[in-house]
Structures are given as structure tokens and as C-alpha cells.
Amino acid sequence: MTGGLWTGLRRGGLAPALAMLVVAVALNAWLQPGFFGRASLESNIATFAPTILACVAQAIVVLSGELDLSLGAGVSLINCVLASLPTDAVGGPAGVAAVALALALALGAANGLLVAYAGLPSLVATFATGAVWFGLALAIMPQPGGEVAAALGDLYGTDLAGLPVPLLIVAVAMLGWALLGRHRLGRRLVAVGSSRASAFQAGIPVRRVKLLAYLAAWALVFLSALSISSQTLSGDAQLGQGYTLTSVAAVVIGGISLAGGRGSPWGALAGALVLGIIANIIYFAGIPSIWQEFFKGLVIVAALAFMVLEQRQRRLA
Amino acid sequence: MSLLAARGVTKRFGGVTALDGVELEAQPGRTLGLLGANGSGKSTLSRIIAGELAADAGRVLLDGREVAHASPQEAAARGIVIAHQHPSLAPDLPVWENVFLGAERCTRGGFVDRRESRRAARAILGEFGASLDLEQPAGSLSAAGQQVVEIARALSRKPRLLILDEPTAALTATEVARLFDAVRRLTSAGVGVVFISHRLQEVEEICDDILVLRNGRHVGSWATAGRLDERRILELMTGDPEAALRPPARRTVGEPALRLEGVRAGRVRGVDLEIKRGEIVGLAGLQGQGQEELLETVAGFRRLEGGAIVHRGERVAPGLPLDMIRRGVCLVPNDRHRQGLFVDESVGENLGYVRVCLERRPWRLPLAELRALAEAAIRRLLIKTDGPGQPVATLSGGNQQKVVIGKWLATEVGVLLLSDPTKGVDIHARSEIYATLGDLAARGSAVLVFASDVQELLAHCDRILVMYEGRVVDELAGAAMSEDRVMAAAFGRAA
Numbered sequence: 013m014t015g016g017l018w019t020g021l022r023r024g025g026l027a028p029a030l031a032m033l034v035v036a037v038a039l040n041a042w043l044q045p046g047f048f049g050r051a052s053l054e055s056n057i058a059t060f061a062p063t064i065l066a067c068v069a070q071a072i073v074v075l076s077g078e079l080d081l082s083l084g085a086g087v088s089l090i091n092c093v094l095a096s097l098p099t100d101a102v103g104g105p106a107g108v109a110a111v112a113l114a115l116a117l118a119l120g121a122a123n124g125l126l127v128a129y130a131g132l133p134s135l136v137a138t139f140a141t142g143a144v145w146f147g148l149a150l151a152i153m154p155q156p157g158g159e160v161a162a163a164l165g166d167l168y169g170t171d172l173a174g175l176p177v178p179l180l181i182v183a184v185a186m187l188g189w190a191l192l193g194r195h196r197l198g199r200r201l202v203a204v205g206s207s208r209a210s211a212f213q214a215g216i217p218v219r220r221v222k223l224l225a226y227l228a229a230w231a232l233v234f235l236s237a238l239s240i241s242s243q244t245l246s247g248d249a250q251l252g253q254g255y256t257l258t259s260v261a262a263v264v265i266g267g268i269s270l271a272g273g274r275g276s277p278w279g280a281l282a283g284a285l286v287l288g289i290i291a292n293i294i295y296f297a298g299i300p301s302i303w304q305e306f307f308k309g310l311v312i313v314a315a316l317a318f319m320v321l322e323q324r325q326r327r328l329a
Numbered sequence: 330m331s332l333l334a335a336r337g338v339t340k341r342f343g344g345v346t347a348l349d350g351v352e353l354e355a356q357p358g359r360t361l362g363l364l365g366a367n368g369s370g371k372s373t374l375s376r377i378i379a380g381e382l383a384a385d386a387g388r389v390l391l392d393g394r395e396v397a398h399a400s401p402q403e404a405a406a407r408g409i410v411i412a413h414q415h416p417s418l419a420p421d422l423p424v425w426e427n428v429f430l431g432a433e434r435c436t437r438g439g440f441v442d443r444r445e446s447r448r449a450a451r452a453i454l455g456e457f458g459a460s461l462d463l464e465q466p467a468g469s470l471s472a473a474g475q476q477v478v479e480i481a482r483a484l485s486r487k488p489r490l491l492i493l494d495e496p497t498a499a500l501t502a503t504e505v506a507r508l509f510d511a512v513r514r515l516t517s518a519g520v521g522v523v524f525i526s527h528r529l530q531e532v533e534e535i536c537d538d539i540l541v542l543r544n545g546r547h548v549g550s551w552a553t554a555g556r557l558d559e560r561r562i563l564e565l566m567t568g569d570p571e572a573a574l575r576p577p578a579r580r581t582v583g584e585p586a587l588r589l590e591g592v593r594a595g596r597v598r599g600v601d602l603e604i605k606r607g608e609i610v611g612l613a614g615l616q617g618q619g620q621e622e623l624l625e626t627v628a629g630f631r632r633l634e635g636g637a638i639v640h641r642g643e644r645v646a647p648g649l650p651l652d653m654i655r656r657g658v659c660l661v662p663n664d665r666h667r668q669g670l671f672v673d674e675s676v677g678e679n680l681g682y683v684r685v686c687l688e689r690r691p692w693r694l695p696l697a698e699l700r701a702l703a704e705a706a707i708r709r710l711l712i713k714t715d716g717p718g719q720p721v722a723t724l725s726g727g728n729q730q731k732v733v734i735g736k737w738l739a740t741e742v743g744v745l746l747l748s749d750p751t752k753g754v755d756i757h758a759r760s761e762i763y764a765t766l767g768d769l770a771a772r773g774s775a776v777l778v779f780a781s782d783v784q785e786l787l788a789h790c791d792r793i794l795v796m797y798e799g800r801v802v803d804e805l806a807g808a809a810m811s812e813d814r815v816m817a818a819a820f821g822r823a824a
Contacts, residue, residue: 194440196433199422203430206419206468213381213417214482215402215431273421 028322029266029282032315036289043296054176056292058168058243061178062087063258064284065185065236067266069229070259071280072189076225077205077272078127078134082142083233083259086119087252089149090237095158095247105163113234119145120230121223128222142256149249158247168242181239182281185232189277192228201225206273262287265315286315330393332357332521333378333409333490338387340373340545342723345715347373349545350387355490355521360512362536362553363525366566366755368713368725370545371525372414375492378523379411380404391490402431408489412496414525414753415666416479420468425450427467428481453481457507471617472499484511491515492523497531498753509535527755533557541565567757580607580767582791586775587627587658587744591636594626595619598799599636604744604775609766611786612779614796614819620779621663623796624746627777628660629653640744655687657743661733661750669733670721677703677717679732684739706735711761727758734765745769747778751785763789783815797821 041047066083073080090112097108123141127134168177192198204211204221212218240251264270265286266279290311294304335353339346348370355361363371376382378389380398388395391407398404401411418427426433426441428450436442447463454461459477461470467478476499483491493512497505512522512535526532532539533556540550541562548565583606592600596619604610612620625631627638629647638645640656647653650660662668670679680703685691703717710731714724721732730750737745745766751759766776766789780786786793787810795803795818803818805811 191440196435196439196441199426199433199441200431203419203422203426206421207417210417210419211430213401213411213413214419215400215405217400217402269421273419 026267026276026279026282028319029279029286032265032286032318033282033289036286036293040289040292040296043293054178056288057176057182058178060285060288061182062236062240062243063255063262063288064182064281065232065239066252066255067259067262067280067284068185068189068277069232069236071263071266071268071275071277072201072229072232073134073225074260074263074268074270075205075272075275075277076201076222077208078222078225079260079270080123080138080226080229081135081256082119082123082138082145083229083236084252084254084256085142085145085149086116086230086233087237087240087255088249089119089145089152090116090234091160091241091244091251092149092153092158092247092249094164094237094241095160096152099161105161105167108161108164109238112238113231116230116234116237117227120226120233123230124223124226127226128219146249153247153249156246156248156250160241160245160247162245164238164242165245168239178239181235185235186278186281188228188231193277197221197224201228202273204272258284258287261312261316265312265319267319287312290315331355331390332392334390334393335374335378336388336390338374338377338384338389340370340377340382340385343715343719345719345723347545348377348384351542351545351547352550353378353523353540353547354550355523356538357489357519357521358516359537360516360522360524360535362532362539363523363542364529364532364539364562364566365542366725366757367727367753368544369542369566369755371542372494373545374542375411375494375523375525378404378490379409379492381411405432405486408487409492410483410486410488410490411492411494412480412483414495414498416467416475418467418475418478421466423464424454424461424467424470424478425463427478428453428485430482432486449485450481453485454478456484456511457481457504459504473501473504473616476500477504480508480511484515488515488520490521490523492525494525495527495753496524497526497528505531527753529557529559529562543568563756566755580609580771582607583773586641587777588639589623589627589636590639592623592626592633592638593635594631594633595622596799597623597626600796600799600801602794602801604777606743606773606775607770608792609770609776609778609790611790611793612777612796613783613786613793613815616781618796618819619799620796621748624660624748624777624779625662627653627744628658628662628746630660630662651686654683654740657741659737659740659742659745661730661737661745661747663748663752665726665730665733670729672722674721675717676707676712676714676719676721676724676732679721680706680717680735681739683736687740702739706732706738709738710735710765725758727754727762730754730762731758731765734762742769742774744775744777747776747780749779749781751780751782759785783812783819787812787815795819 046052069083070080093115094108094112097111099108102108102111123138126132126137170177172180200216200221203216204218208218262283263280266283268275268279290308294307299307331354333355335351337350338348339350340348351374365371377384380401380403396407419430425447429446434442434446434449450463457477461474467475476496480496496508516522524536536553538552541548543566585603586606588603589600600623614620622631626633629650629652666672681699684702688694700717707714712731713728721729750762770776792806793810793815794801795815797819805814
């Protein structure tokens with residue numbers, strides 16, 4: 013219940029998300045022969061990685077008892093900056109990535125300062141900053157275009173040590189959480205989400221911890237933006253729009269309490285995979301493209317209902 | 330030189346002066362009892378000393394040097410640690426993490442040392458003889474378990490000055506004895522302790538010095554030498570020695586108001602009882618024998634799993650609390666912060682919403698009527714407040730509880746159910762609350778009250794029913810009402 017993969021499994025919060033994942037994978041494999049083939053797995057992980065990273069980022073903020081509705085716009089803004097930077101002027105692809113990371117941390121810090129230090133409610137504050145990020149992205153790139161350093165795209169498509177790079181990026185992100193979740197800082201992050209007043213009285217610097225949660229999350233938003241940009245190789249101010257609410261849905265499906273303090277980012281990973289595979293299933297089931305969003309919505313509602321009912325069951329038990 | 334001294338500490342919340350130039354001295358190796366009615370400023374003073382609140386004026390001296398800690402972590406770094414009356418636990422984290430929350434035991438690099446933390450937590454909890462599941466989320470512990478974890482955390486910080494804010498309210502006698510052992514060990518090692526309690530017996534047992542506050546002012550302090558002059562303390566606390574001894578209103582017992590037949594719900598495993606108009610009936614027994622669930626079931630908070638509730642001769646099946654409220658069956662619930670009050674609202678709004686909910690067209694209710702209603706309740710229950718506009722959260726515990734009772738005065742209370750209404754309430758407010766119950770009974774209400782304090786029930790009830798493992802195992806009335814018999818039944822050894 014408190015952030016770890018193992019505790020999550022044992023205490024039951026993760027189990028329903030994993031059950032859903034198994035069902036989704038089974039359906040997908042049935043509809044799409046060759047799902048377990050290397051090509052299909054590689055293309056799937058490359059497609060899912062940006063969403064997964066955004067979902068895990070959201071999970072960290074939610075665990076700390078807040079919300080971030082500007083993640084998607086942040087991905088767009090970082091993408092537009094990546095696509096409009098003259099690669100040579102900033103020292104090649106690594107320089108581009110460094111600028112993007114600095115930008116992501118600055119955006120995260122802005123959210124964190126507004127929420128933790130200025131005391132604005134995160135729901136509204138990040139909704140507003142999200143509009144600002146989107147506005148900036150539009151100003152940089154009114155029409156889709158630009159060019160992301162091709163070297164990034166090549167790197168994203170290759171294997172390292174026999175493993176696809178997108179998979180490695182997700183693994184690094186989860187390893188990061190595994191470390192943070194065992195560290196004093198990570199435990200305090202969960203404690204603040206569980207009860208802000210108690211954490212304060214126990215002598216935890218609550219505001220600093222909340223700021224840290226946003227910074228950690230936006231480090232992942234950076235990875236998410238980098239991944240999606242390496243796929244599209246161009247800039248688009250609308251690119252990340254869907255990520256925000258997808259990430260909130262994944263967090264809920266993953267068994268993380270929106271009130272904070274309860275759940276694990278591993279759940280968000282499972283939730284993100286479920287959502288991604290649902291899109292696959294709908295595609296391979298041959299549903300006309302006009303109806304795909306409609307069915308996707310229905311399935312998400314069903315998944316959320318399943319989670320909520322399961323939790324209620326557990327509370328009564 | 331004293332370990333810690335407060336000099337002229339003043340604190341205001343809005344227009345209310347909570348502390349007015351208070352002086353306090355805590356000596357190393359001694360226990361100071363901090364006494365006062367609810368709202369006298371005990372908690373505010375201790376929170377200022379512990380760095381949770383900033384004083385508006387005055388100084389805090391540690392070892393004779395002025396300190397101004399801006400946060401609990403600064404105070405803790407100087408060895409000043411507080412165990413709160415309402416435990417400050419992270420409900421989702423396991424017990425062992427809560428013990429070391431804010432002062433984690435870490436390996437190099439700041440990673441939490443789980444093995445060492447668990448070991449140390451087990452050792453500290455073991456001192457209390459508490460066998461808590463270390464992995465259980467703290468939020469699912471009983472009130473006593475949470476209090477033990479809160480105290481364990483304070484002890485684990487190796488304090489130089491330990492403030493215990495009403496630590497015993499939720500504890501059993503054995504746990505209190507263990508706590509006192511721990512306090513004595515600390516004082517013999519030179520630690521200073523500030524002990525806040527409403528139980529004078531405990532203060533007499535453990536304190537070397539006492540300090541009495543009234544309305545935020547220092548009204549007396551002296552060394553106890555092992556004996557307390559209760560009358561003097563009461564007089565200092567209330568300014569009125571007779572307040573606690575006001576004679577009860579005369580009551581006549583009338584027709585049956587409520588009858589339960591084989592009621593089952595959760596831990597309640599078949600309860601039969603009857604209460605009549607004009608009667609105050611006490612529910613006794615150890616904590617967790619089903620008393621809370623019984624009251625909640627009658628009030629419609631819980632599903633009735635079996636048996637029947639007969640109200641004024643009519644069988645009722647409560648589906649919602651509102652069904653019972655419309656019949657005048659009202660509950661003062663166990664947790665006044667979460668169930669009894671809208672803590673973010675004002676006194677007036679809290680006193681008025683029952684009226685609003687029962688109105689068919691609430692938008693037609695004149696605000697003046699709601700205001701008058703609130704003012705009448707404030708007068709009738711002697712609620713100490715600036716007026717209906719004051720935020721209810723800024724009232725003391727006893728006065729908050731009066732608001733919870735007062736909200737029901739907006740309707741015709743036929744049956745008033747109360748679940749441990751005097752938890753964390755001082756003697757003075759306690760006697761005023763029971764005076765109100767007597768007053769309601771004299772006007773024809775039936776009152777059923779569960780209290781964890783047997784003395785209190787013996788003093789105020791016409792009859793006492795003792796519950797054990799979900800059943801009523803003994804009924805006492807008149808001359809048969811004795812603490813011995815209640816306790817025997819409470820432990821399942823009914824005559």
C-alpha cells in the first residue's frame with residue numbers, strides 16, 4: 013500500500029490492475045496473431061513508453077497528495093522546443109536533450125512552487141500553468157513542423173545490450189522510483205500525501221517534499237517528451253494533449269488513491285499498459301475508426317468502475 | 330536553572346486570546362502537570378513550545394538561552410518533542426514507519442534501513458507491552474494503538490523535554506502504567522516532562538509540579554509533593570468550585586421511547602433493551618464490545634443485520650440517518666471531527682444545518698431564524714464562543730462537543746444517542762454536558778449514552794447496561810450500581 017511493488021501486491025492495491033492487464037493482453041493476443049513476436053512487442057513498447065512515463069510522473073505527484081493537469085501541455089512545450097532548437101548551436105543531440113531536461117525541471121519547479129509554497133490548490137494551479145505551457149508551445153510553433161535531431165530518432169529505434177531503447181528508458185524510470193521509494197525522501201513524499209498535517213507535526217518539511225515530488229515527476233515528463241519527440245521527429249503544440257487525463261485514468265486504474273498516500277507507481281505502469289492495449293484491441297477488433305474513441309471511453313469507464321467496486325469490497329472485508 | 334522556560338507567551342487566534350502572558354518552567358528530571366479546562370490554552374502553549382505555532386509575544390528559553398524555533402523539526406533538533414492528543418500519524422504508512430516518521434533510521438545515502446527500523450520500533454513498542462502488527466497501516470489501528478505509536482515516536486527521538494498532550498485519554502490502565510514507567514525512566518535520566526491530562530488521579534501519581542491555566546492565563550503553580558488539593562485545582566480551573574456539583578433537574582420516567590429486539594450488526598450480536606422517556610441509560614463495557622456499532626445502527630448509520638428496532642411502538646427499518654432524524658432519533662457520534670462537525674464551518678452553520686436539512690424548502694428559511702437558533706443553542710449549552718460566526722475548529726474540544734449536541738436542539742429530540750461524548754473533554758465541560766442531558770431528559774427525551782469512563786456513568790445514569798462481546802451481559806439500577814459490578818461484567822464475569 014505504500015509504494016513498493018511487493019507491498020502493493022501483498023496488500024492488494026495492485027492486484028486488480030494486474031488482473032485487468034492479463035485480460036487485456038490475452039484479448040490483444042487473440043485478436044492480433046503475432047502479438048508476442050519481437051517486432052510487435054518492440055513497436056508496442058515504443059508506442060507506449062511516452063504514455064507510461066507521463067502516467068508514472070502523475071502517480072508520483074498524486075502520491076504526494078497533489079495533481080498535475082499540466083503534464084500534457086508540458087510534453088507539447090518540450091517537444092516544440094526540441095523541434096525548434098538548432099541542434100548544432102547547442103552542442104549536438106546531447107545538448108538538445110540537456111536543454112529539454114532543464115526546461116522540464118523549470119516547469120516542474122514552477123508548479124511545485126505555486127502549489128507547495130504559494131499554497132494554491134494543485135487542481136486549479138496546474139490547470140492554469142498547463143494553459144500557459146500550451147500557449148508558449150503555440151507561440152513557438154503555431155503550425156506543426158520543425159525538426160528534431162535525427163540522431164535522437166535513430167537512438168530511440170535501436171537496441172542496447174539486446175534490449176530496445178524505449179524499454180530501457182521505462183526501466184530507468186521505474187528503477188528511479190524503486191530507489192526513491194526506498195529513500196527517506198520518497199517515504200516522506202508518501203507520508204505527506206497520506207496526511208499533510210501529521211507529516212508537518214512529525215517534523216517533515218512538507219513544502220520542500222511537495223516541490224521534490226513535482227521535480228521528480230517532471231524528470232519523467234522530460235523522458236516522456238524526449239521519447240515521443242524521437243518518434244515523431246517534429247514539433248506539434250497539440251502533441252501531448254491527451255496525456256494529462258490519460259495519466260489520471262491510469263493512476264486510478266493502477267489503484268492509487270487520488271487523495272494521496274496510497275498506491276504505487278507500479279500501478280500507474282500497469283494502468284498505462286492497460287490503456288495502451290485497450291487502444292490496440294479496439295483497433296484490431298475492426299471497429300470503425302469513428303467509433304474507436306467511443307469504445308475506448310466505455311472500456312475506461314468499465315475499468316474505473318471495476319477498480320472502485322473492488323476497493324469498496326476490500327474495505328468491507 | 331530550568332531546562333525550559335516560557336516567559337510572557339501570548340497568542341491570539343483572530344479575536345480570541347488563547348494565551349495571555351503565560352509563564353511556564355520545566356525542570357530537568359521533573360514532571361510538570363499542565364492543568365486547565367478545555368480551551369484554557371494548554372495545547373496552544375505546548376504547540377508553541379514544540380515549534381508548531383509561533384507566539385505573538387513572549388519568549389521561550391532553553392537552558393536559559395532564548396530560542397525561536399520556526400518549525401517542529403527545529404524544536405526536535407533541540408530535543409523538544411511532543412506527543413499529540415490527536416495522533417499525528419500518516420494513516421497509510423505501516424506502524425514501523427510511523428514510529429520513525431520525520432527521523433528515519435537510514436543507511437548511508439539516506440535509504441531507509443528497514444531491518445533496523447523494524448527492530449527498533451519493536452523494541453520501543455515492546456516497552457509498552459504493545460503487540461502491534463508492525464506492517465499494519467497506522468490508520469487501521471484502534472485509538473489506543475495510534476496513541477501508543479504516537480508516544481513511541483516521541484520517545485524514540487531521545488527528547489530532553491517531552492510534552493505529553495493528554496496521552497492517556499485513549500489508553501487502558503495497563504498501558505497508562507507502562508507509560509508512567511517510561512516517564513519515570515526518562516525523568517531519572519534527567520529529561521524534563523510536561524504532562525497534560527484531565528485525570529487528576531494520574532496527575533497526582535506522576536507529577537512533581539503543576540501549573541494551572543484558566544482562559545489562557547497562568548492562575549497558579551506549585552510543587553505537589555505527591556498530593557493534590559482537588560478542590561483548590563477545580564476552583565482555579567473554573568473560578569467556581571460549585572460548578573461541578575450543580576444538582577440535576579428532576580425527571581419523571583414515562584412511556585417507552587425505543588425498544589431493541591435481538592439487534593445484530595457487525596460486532597453487535599443480539600441486543601435487547603428498552604429505554605423510556607425521561608430516562609438516562611448508560612452503556613458500559615470495555616472499548617470495542619459493540620457499543621459504538623449499536624448506537625450507529627439505531628441511528629441508521631449502519632445496516633441492521635437482524636432483529637428489530639421499535640420506536641414508539643412502531644417497528645422501523647432505518648435505511649438512512651435521515652429516516653431516524655425525522656423520527657427524532659439523533660446520534661452524537663464517536664468522532665466529533667469527522668462525523669459530528671463540519672470542521673471548516675462556523676459555529677452558527679454547524680448549529681443550523683439540521684434545521685436546514687429537515688426543511689422542505691430550505692431556501693425559504695430566513696437567515697435571522699437560523700441565527701436565533703444558533704444563539705439560543707449557544708446560551709442553552711453555555712458554549713464558549715465569540716458568536717455564531719466563529720470557526721468551529723477554533724473552539725476547545727468540550728465546546729466543540731457542545732456544538733455537536735446543540736445541532737440536534739433544532740429538532741424535537743425524542744431519543745438522544747451519544748457515543749463517548751466526553752472523550753478529551755475537561756471535568757467542567759463534562760458536567761455541563763451531563764447537565765444538558767439531564768435537562769433534555771427532564772423535558773421528556775430518552776438518553777442512551779456510551780462512555781468509556783465508568784465513574785461518569787455511575788454519577789449520571791438511572792440505569793447502566795454493560796456490554797461484552799456484542800451482547801448486554803448485565804443491567805444495573807439504583808443501589809446495585811457499583812464500579813465493581815460494572816467492571817466484573819465488562820470482563821465477561823457477570824453475576
